[in-house]
Amino acid sequence: MKKFLLSLFIACSFFAKAQKIESIHVNLYTDSLKKGTFNYINIDGRMANGKYIPLDSSYLIFWSSAGTFNGNSLWIDRNITLEKVDIKVTLRSNPALFKEFSIYIKKQPDPVLKTMDELMKRPKAKNKKPKK
Secondary structure, rough: HHHHHHHHHHHHHHHHHOOEEEEEEEOOOOOOOOOHHHEEEEHHHHHHHOOOOOOOOOOEEEOOOOOOOOOOOEEEEEOOOOOOEEEEHHHEEOOOOEEEEEEEEEEOOOOOOOOOEEEHHOOOOOOOOOOO
């Protein structure tokens, strides 16, 4: 019985078509990198059947001219003085498939957000049109 199941599994594996990644695409959520935080680098793989799947560091090798990768997330130090970071992403199963791109580093500081107390204490805006 065990030999039969093993031979059946081997026979089925010859006929099964493994999905192969044909190309990789960069799909960024932002136009710049923030200092002092992790910046997620979203990479999608286009399969042979035309569908897209998200790729992580188990599929990809990440390299950057500055910062440190932890999975798909790039840490940019607060003290960096560069204008942009060059990134290269290579498919582990096929090193001929890679993408190189640059992302600029955000120059303007983030706005200071109001606290919940500040939001709750502000006066309500009066409607200019009376309700009917």
